[in-house]
Amino acid sequence: MKNVKTMLKAPVALAATCALALGLTACGGTATSEGSAATGSAPAATSASMTMNEGKIVFATSPDYPPFENLEDGEYVGLDMDLGRAIAEELGLECEYTNIDFDGIVPAIVAGGQADAGLSGISVTPEREEEVDFSTPYYIDNQAVAVMSDNTELTEENAAEALNSEAVTIAVQSGSTGADFAGENFPNAEIVTFPNFTDAFAAVQAGQADAVCGNLAVVEQMLSGAYADQHTILTSATGEEYAIAVSKDNPELLEAINDAIATLDENGTLETIVAENMG
Amino acid sequence: MRTPITSQSTGRAHACPAAWARTARVAFALMFTCLFGSLLALAAPAAPAQAMEIVKCTGRPNSDKDQTTIQGGTQSRITFEATVDAGEGVESLTILVPEGTTYETDDLAVTLLTGDDFMTRVDPSYTLESDERSLTLTFEPALTEMGRLNIIIYGVYFPVAGGEMQVAASYTLAGDADNTGHAIADIPVISVEGISGPEALSQWLEEQAWVQAWNENRFLHLFFDPTILVTSFPVVLTGFFMSLGVVAVAFPLAIPLGLLLALMRLSKIAVVRGIATTYVNLVRGTPLFLQIYVAFFGLPLAGIDIPNFPLGVTVMCMNSGAYMCEIYRAGILSISKGQTEAARSLGMTSLQTTLYVVLPQMFRLVIPNLTSEFIVLYKDTSLLAAVGVMELVMYARTIVASTGSITPYIVAAVFYLIITLPLSKVTRHLEDRVHGGRRRRRAVADAAEKGEVAHA
Numbered sequence: 001m002k003n004v005k006t007m008l009k010a011p012v013a014l015a016a017t018c019a020l021a022l023g024l025t026a027c028g029g030t031a032t033s034e035g036s037a038a039t040g041s042a043p044a045a046t047s048a049s050m051t052m053n054e055g056k057i058v059f060a061t062s063p064d065y066p067p068f069e070n071l072e073d074g075e076y077v078g079l080d081m082d083l084g085r086a087i088a089e090e091l092g093l094e095c096e097y098t099n100i101d102f103d104g105i106v107p108a109i110v111a112g113g114q115a116d117a118g119l120s121g122i123s124v125t126p127e128r129e130e131e132v133d134f135s136t137p138y139y140i141d142n143q144a145v146a147v148m149s150d151n152t153e154l155t156e157e158n159a160a161e162a163l164n165s166e167a168v169t170i171a172v173q174s175g176s177t178g179a180d181f182a183g184e185n186f187p188n189a190e191i192v193t194f195p196n197f198t199d200a201f202a203a204v205q206a207g208q209a210d211a212v213c214g215n216l217a218v219v220e221q222m223l224s225g226a227y228a229d230q231h232t233i234l235t236s237a238t239g240e241e242y243a244i245a246v247s248k249d250n251p252e253l254l255e256a257i258n259d260a261i262a263t264l265d266e267n268g269t270l271e272t273i274v275a276e277n278m279g
Numbered sequence: 280m281r282t283p284i285t286s287q288s289t290g291r292a293h294a295c296p297a298a299w300a301r302t303a304r305v306a307f308a309l310m311f312t313c314l315f316g317s318l319l320a321l322a323a324p325a326a327p328a329q330a331m332e333i334v335k336c337t338g339r340p341n342s343d344k345d346q347t348t349i350q351g352g353t354q355s356r357i358t359f360e361a362t363v364d365a366g367e368g369v370e371s372l373t374i375l376v377p378e379g380t381t382y383e384t385d386d387l388a389v390t391l392l393t394g395d396d397f398m399t400r401v402d403p404s405y406t407l408e409s410d411e412r413s414l415t416l417t418f419e420p421a422l423t424e425m426g427r428l429n430i431i432i433y434g435v436y437f438p439v440a441g442g443e444m445q446v447a448a449s450y451t452l453a454g455d456a457d458n459t460g461h462a463i464a465d466i467p468v469i470s471v472e473g474i475s476g477p478e479a480l481s482q483w484l485e486e487q488a489w490v491q492a493w494n495e496n497r498f499l500h501l502f503f504d505p506t507i508l509v510t511s512f513p514v515v516l517t518g519f520f521m522s523l524g525v526v527a528v529a530f531p532l533a534i535p536l537g538l539l540l541a542l543m544r545l546s547k548i549a550v551v552r553g554i555a556t557t558y559v560n561l562v563r564g565t566p567l568f569l570q571i572y573v574a575f576f577g578l579p580l581a582g583i584d585i586p587n588f589p590l591g592v593t594v595m596c597m598n599s600g601a602y603m604c605e606i607y608r609a610g611i612l613s614i615s616k617g618q619t620e621a622a623r624s625l626g627m628t629s630l631q632t633t634l635y636v637v638l639p640q641m642f643r644l645v646i647p648n649l650t651s652e653f654i655v656l657y658k659d660t661s662l663l664a665a666v667g668v669m670e671l672v673m674y675a676r677t678i679v680a681s682t683g684s685i686t687p688y689i690v691a692a693v694f695y696l697i698i699t700l701p702l703s704k705v706t707r708h709l710e711d712r713v714h715g716g717r718r719r720r721r722a723v724a725d726a727a728e729k730g731e732v733a734h735a
Contacts, residue, residue: 103676106683110501126354131683142398171667175680183346184337184358191346192587192667193677199576203667206579208587216398237392237400238358239431 050252051116056094057253059084059244060115062102064196066221067277068121068242079277080242083138084119086269087244090260101195103175106131109245116253118245121215123177133248135257137241138270142216143181145170145234146223148204154211159234163211164188171200171209177240178214185236186213201227217278331369331463334360334427336446338437338469342478343510343678352439352474352482357382357432359446361463363391365425368453373415373460374430377444377469383434384409389416393426401426421453441473477513481506504686511678511687518674519694522660525588525670529595530653536596537603542633544608555604562601568662570594575666591660591668599656606648610641644713650706654699671695 051057061080063071069078076097088095098115100108105122108114109132123141124134145163147154154162163170164186172179174193182191192209194200201222203209212219216235223230244261246254264270339356342348349355357376363369376382384407391401403422408415414432422428437444445468449460474482484490485506494500543555562570574594578585585593614637622632664673675691678684 103680107501107679107685110497110683112497125681127682140400174673174677179346179677180339183340185335187340187347193346193669193673194667195665195673195676199666202576206576207584208575208579208667235396235398237390237398237429239388239390239400239429 050250050256051093052113056096057084057088057091057117058096058098058115059117059119060100060105060108061097061118061120062105063097063099064102064198065121065215065218067217068215069119079139079273080119080121082273082277083264083270086264086273087257087260090263091256102173103195106245109247112247112249116246116250117257121242122245123240124243125180128245131248132245133251133254134243134245135254136261137243138261138265139242139274141177141238141240141242143178143213143236143238143240144216144219144232145182145211145213146201146204146219146227146230146232147211149229149231151210154233156233163234166190168211169209171203171212173197173200173214176214177238180240181236181238182213198222201230204230330461331361331363331367331372331428331450333448333463333466334362336360336466336469338435338444338471342472342475343514343681344475346677348472349437349469350472350474350478351437351441353436353478355435355437357435357446357469359430359432359448360392360427361448361450363422363424363426363428366423368421368423369418369428370421370451370453370455371415371417371460372428372430372450373413373448374432375413375447375449376432376435377437377446378412379438380444381411381434381436382414382432384414384432386433387414388429388431388433390429391422391424391426392429393424397427403428437469437471439474439479441471444469444471477509481510484509501685502689504684507678507682507684507686508690511675511690514678515671515674515687515690515694518669518671518691521588521668522657522670522694523698525592525595525660525663525668526653526657529592529599530656532592532596533599533603533656534649536600537607538638540600540604541607541611544604545611559601559604562598563605567594567598567659568665570598571662571666587666587668591663591666591670595656595660595663598659599652602652602655603649606645606652607641610645610648611637613644614640647706647710647713650702650709654702654706657698658695 049055061069061076061084063069063076063078065078067078068080069076071077081097084097085095100114102120105115105118105120106128109118117135118132121139121141122128122134124137128134145159154168162168166188168186168189169192170182170186170189171192171194172182174195176197179191179193182189192200192203194203197214197218200209200212200214204212205227211233212230216232219232223232244257246257261270264273336357336359338349339358340347340349341353341355342350359374361372387407389403389405391403393399393401401424403418404420405416405418408417416430446466448463448466450463451460490505494504494506540555540559543551544559546552546555571591571594574590578590618636618640619632622636623629627635660670661672663670664676667673671691671694675687678687
């Protein structure tokens with residue numbers, strides 16, 4: 001095994017250079033992979049600090065998912081954001097957020113250099129567990145399906161059956177638990193994915209889709225705001241777990257975050273944060 | 280807060296199929312004997328009228344192919360939900376997983392959902408007994424609260440061959456005089472597909488030593504993971520056809536649109552010129568991304584209801600038309616005024632001059648630029664991903680989001696290069712032909728000379 005590994009090193013550096021030269025920059029991962037290729041033999045774990053920068057923890061987040069993460073007047077607000085700040089305080093570190101598209105967060109954590117941990121309503125799935133380590137879950141997610149209020153074909157009474165029909169188009173956010181839920185429970189429906197959850201609601205508003213499926217708290221938040229003429233027709237307690245993603249190379253940080261979550265859970269801070277944001 | 284789940288689960292049940300079959304047969308035989316026995320006895324009190332009813336029994340889709348396919352031999356999850364009536368007193372529940380299916384019990388989630396909307400979670404206390412085929416939950420105390428019992432079994436691997444998977448379940452009540460159990464009827468089957476070629480290949484690759492060594496390098500793992508490469512290739516291919524479809528329709532339509540706009544911009548009538556100029560400036564002056572958003576969410580609100588694909592094609596065509604207009608205009612203006620004057624002096628009308636003298640020469644000049652415009656248009660179809668058109672990038676993005684690997688983007692890049700690289704070469708060749716007439720003649724002469732030398 002060792003031999004193969006050494007043999008691979010030279011072509012790796014070459015490949016990294018080539019990719020850089022070609023400008024195959026997908027999601028900003030390339031810049032950091034250069035760093036990891038160069039320092040591959042000296043893992044970050046050996047340094048005194050368990051975060052990239054001494055005294056500071058950087059969370060990657062995609063602030064398009066209220067009430068979990070959102071930008072308000074340039075401020076990061078929401079359940080996850082409050083949690084991140086509480087964890088940082090618990091660890092005695094300064095808290096910083098960096099804005100990365102949702103589907104780029106896990107790759108960014110794997111590549112390293114962009115952020116220490118991913119905190120963006122990331123649910124624990126077997127595929128993601130192959131890439132990163134997850135902290136103790138801090139939130140259990142429920143799903144909801146919403147349609148336009150004047151929709152007479154899809155109602156609260158018939159939702160469970162009527163949604164599972166070829167005639168129905170369901171808008172979801174790509175890679176979200178809502179997408180999984182729709183795929184598992186309404187396999188006959190046409191599922192349209194949007195990179196941004198807000199756009200899924202806009203699609204229902206515009207008639208591009210019949211229903212939107214996603215996290216209950218987020219759906220309720222959206223419906224109480226910009227999309228007041230839609231209503232929820234189905235809710236389901238699914239039990240998807242939200243957790244913080246940490247690089248597999250950084251067990252110290254994972255342990256520290258887990259300890260912090262345990263403390264916050266014990267002293268009631270976690271409950272307060274959830275209550276404040278889900279109000 | 281629920282108990283934390285362990286990040287690494289290893290307790291997957293392994294056993295040979297023959298053993299399952301035997302266990303199953305014995306279990307069934309026992310069940311039937313007991314049932315028959317109790318019927319004969321009949322002295323036992325009648326079973327309660329109410330019964331646990333199935334709410335749902337689903338498997339988690341686990342294929343990169345689409346969001347609804349469940350395939351065998353790949354990790355999945357079974358969600359089982361059944362009603363519990365008030366005061367019923369469910370003492371135990373036995374779930375029989377489909378034959379040939381393995382599962383883990385480490386992360387087993389047992390929740391009683393209560394309340395009017397079944398959204399309140401209660402964690403019942405239970406003890407678990409399990410073997411290869413079945414798991415039995417014994418509730419202590421018995422469940423009496425009205426609600427739905429939700430059980431999520433993790434680490435499920437359906438048989439590789441797939442098929443209609445039937446989960447069976449039975450329960451016992453506190454008031455039961457015997458332990459026969461009541462079967463839960465009408466449990467929906469889970470349709471599992473046989474593992475697809477690429478997925479099987481991916482799993483085979485995952486076990487190879489060189490792949491494991493390859494993936495130990497973080498860069499290669501993130502960008503060129505062979506296991507994800509093979510599964511994302513066919514998926515992204517579907518999107519490739521969608522992208523090609525969009526340009527294949529939009530580009531030919533943009534050619535006449537651009538020409539019309541170019542002629543309008545060169546018109547002597549100020550209003551016509553003004554309209555074309557405004558349109559071209561608006562389209563060229565704003566990002567295509569915004570135009571797509573406005574068209575997808577704005578037009579339907581204005582009562583114009585067009586499906587995704589034609590709408591995408593329309594936006595791309597209208598955008599490209601504006602750019603082509605400028606290409607044509609430059610082409611027309613570059614044709615020497617003498618040509619027009621000569622045509623007019625021969626008695627040709629203005630229309631004839633344009634049709635027979637100006638445009639044919641112009642087209643020859645702009646073909647290289649049009650090819651570049653085609654490349655730009657093809658690459659720009661990626662922007663349609665933002666509004667739910669399932670094209671190249673959207674398919675890649677879906678896999679990136681679920682796997683956390685960048686590899687699908689690399690696959691997508693390959694699909695762009697397949698078209699753009701040969702086209703760039705064609706463009707260069709065409710440019711040579713347009714601008715290098717003299718050069719070409721000289722090259723031919725050179726070749727002829729060389730030929731002579733060779734002959735000599």
